[in-house]
Amino acid sequence: MPDATVVHDEVVMADGAKMTARDVDVFYGEKQAVDKVSIDVDSHYVTAFIGPSGCGKSTFLRCFNRMNDTIDIARVGGRIELDGKDIYDPKMDVVQLRARVGMVFQKPNPFPKSIYENIAYGPRIHGLASAKADMDEIVERSLTRAGLWNEVKDRLDESGTAMSGGQQQRLCIARAIAVDPEVILMDEPCSALDPIATARIEELIDDLRGNYAIVIVTHNMQQAARVSQRTAFFHLGNLVEYGGTEAIFTNPRADRTRDYITGRFG
Numbered sequence: 376m377p378d379a380t381v382v383h384d385e386v387v388m389a390d391g392a393k394m395t396a397r398d399v400d401v402f403y404g405e406k407q408a409v410d411k412v413s414i415d416v417d418s419h420y421v422t423a424f425i426g427p428s429g430c431g432k433s434t435f436l437r438c439f440n441r442m443n444d445t446i447d448i449a450r451v452g453g454r455i456e457l458d459g460k461d462i463y464d465p466k467m468d469v470v471q472l473r474a475r476v477g478m479v480f481q482k483p484n485p486f487p488k489s490i491y492e493n494i495a496y497g498p499r500i501h502g503l504a505s506a507k508a509d510m511d512e513i514v515e516r517s518l519t520r521a522g523l524w525n526e527v528k529d530r531l532d533e534s535g536t537a538m539s540g541g542q543q544q545r546l547c548i549a550r551a552i553a554v555d556p557e558v559i560l561m562d563e564p565c566s567a568l569d570p571i572a573t574a575r576i577e578e579l580i581d582d583l584r585g586n587y588a589i590v591i592v593t594h595n596m597q598q599a600a601r602v603s604q605r606t607a608f609f610h611l612g613n614l615v616e617y618g619g620t621e622a623i624f625t626n627p628r629a630d631r632t633r634d635y636i637t638g639r640f641g
């Protein structure tokens with residue numbers, strides 16, 4: 376029986392959370408990867424999920440927009456709500472859910488289409504633009520927000536896959552933004568990037584903060600400390616401790632958190 380999660384007062388939300396997870400379990404076949412995890416995600420902050428490799432942080436992240444549905448052997452239990460609505464309700468439209476809860480992956484994965492089409496695809500299938508001028512505006516706004524417009528405005532017809540890795544990742548963030556999400560999930564978004572491209576993504580995350588609830592999985596503790604205001608520490612499928620980032624890094628309360636932060640394991 377794991378110890379109960381240590382939850383700091385700072386992360387208890389008076390005015391309701393954007394997303395909540397309650398007693399979430401995930402199994403891959405017989406193997407349990409996430410064990411009774413409960414957490415609230417605030418819309419105003421960046422929340423970092425940290426912990427040693429294999430602790431279940433990516434698996435848990437994928438529960439928030441039902442990405443685990445795409446893995447045959449994955450089974451999710453417990454309850455996850457977005458604005459108080461059960462996202463695993465059979466009536467939930469998963470395509471709609473994934474527009475509201477967007478995702479950016481470890482490896483930039485632009486479509487093999489033009490830069491313009493990478494952004495326009497989502498708004499088109501969701502019917503967000505009726506005229507070409509509306510679509511042009513969405514494309515410009517999304518690329519501007521992702522800090523990419525000035526670099527690409529004269530080559531919107533070029534392929535998204537011909538850009539640098541860092542630009543591709545910002546394109547993927549622009550693509551997520553284009554459908555007006557409320558939550559953006561980022562699964563190790565910088566792990567394939569060099570330090571300069573990483574710094575730009577970290578700045579971008581900071582710029583986006585407040586407009587979207589952002590949840591980022593990272594095994595880079597310095598990155599979690601730089602970009603997040605909330606940190607959740609996972610170990611062996613358990614959520615060990617959840618609190619303000621500064622408190623987690625300077626004054627952790629659980630022994631397992633302290634050992635990880637001070638480099639004693641993981």
Ligand SMILES: Nc1ncnc2c1ncn2[C@@H]1O[C@H](COP(=O)(O)OP(=O)(O)OP(=O)(O)O)[C@@H](O)[C@H]1O
Nearest residue numbers: 403408426427428429430431432433434435446594
């Ligand atoms: N598609 C899958 N099929 C079977 N087992 C999986 C699958 N994905 C993850 N696992 C297992 O679930 C556990 C948790 O993995 P997960 O990737 O969520 O951890 P993580 O904390 O994000 O690790 P990392 O930082 O290495 O990505 C691990 O034991 C992993 O081997």
